Amino acid sequence: MSANPLSPTPELTLRTEKTSGEMLVRCGGKITSDSSSLLKATVTSLMLENRIVVLDLGEVSYVDSSGLGVLVGLYISSRRTSCSLKLRNLTDRLKALLHLTRLTQFFEGS
Numbered sequence: 693m694s695a696n697p698l699s700p701t702p703e704l705t706l707r708t709e710k711t712s713g714e715m716l717v718r719c720g721g722k723i724t725s726d727s728s729s730l731l732k733a734t735v736t737s738l739m740l741e742n743r744i745v746v747l748d749l750g751e752v753s754y755v756d757s758s759g760l761g762v763l764v765g766l767y768i769s770s771r772r773t774s775c776s777l778k779l780r781n782l783t784d785r786l787k788a789l790l791h792l793t794r795l796t797q798f799f800e801g802s
């Protein structure tokens with residue numbers, strides 16, 4: 693009997709949904725150097741077509757320095773494209789990380 697190879701679970705899952713006036717991106721898993729390019733590509737393309745993009749980070753269990761870098765980069769891109777980027781459902785751990793790195797000011801009201 694041969695073993696059935698399991699397909700690996702993706703490190704980061706992104707589910708998009710259009711709501712009234714905004715594009716919601718539900719993120720789950722880890723935002724790391726391996727997965728941050730997926731987040732960047734997905735959100736950057738959504739910014740071109742939507743005035744408000746909301747990242748729901750309630751199911752994100754871990755963010756490394758690359759992930760933080762992508763969030764800052766997305767914030768800068770949103771300013772250039774006149775799109776409002778908002779963060780929602782931040783875990784206590786992510787709130788503490790944003791506070792520690794002094795990034796809270798960029799995502800105020802999120």
